[in-house]
Amino acid sequence: MNLEKSTKSRFYIVSLWLAFNLLDAITTYIGIRNGNREFNPIYHRLMTQFGLLPALVVKMIIAIVIVTILLTCRREKTWKVLRISNVVICGSVLWNIRIIIGR
Numbered sequence: 874m875n876l877e878k879s880t881k882s883r884f885y886i887v888s889l890w891l892a893f894n895l896l897d898a899i900t901t902y903i904g905i906r907n908g909n910r911e912f913n914p915i916y917h918r919l920m921t922q923f924g925l926l927p928a929l930v931v932k933m934i935i936a937i938v939i940v941t942i943l944l945t946c947r948r949e950k951t952w953k954v955l956r957i958s959n960v961v962i963c964g965s966v967l968w969n970i971r972i973i974i975g976r
């Protein structure tokens with residue numbers, strides 16, 4: 874793969890990762906405002922202690938920090954991890970949407 878294609882591909886992988894995390898935060902917010910609960914025990918505890926919006930801000934900060942750390946690794950395995958986590962986070966967003974619509 875040439876360098877330009879590799880750089881574009883990596884840009885899209887990172888962009889999707891951040892977008893999926895943002896969508897997860899938004900759909901979580903909507904779901905909780907509609908009476909659903911957070912199933913992730915870490916975020917559930919954060920939301921209980923600090924409130925919904927501060928916990929979601931922390932989630933986005935953590936996402937940005939994680940992607941920054943992964944980008945500094947410069948290993949091919951990093952891109953595999955991000956690709957797999959994109960699928961997982963997308964699944965989480967779809968699950969949130971299903972819960973929101975299913976109510």
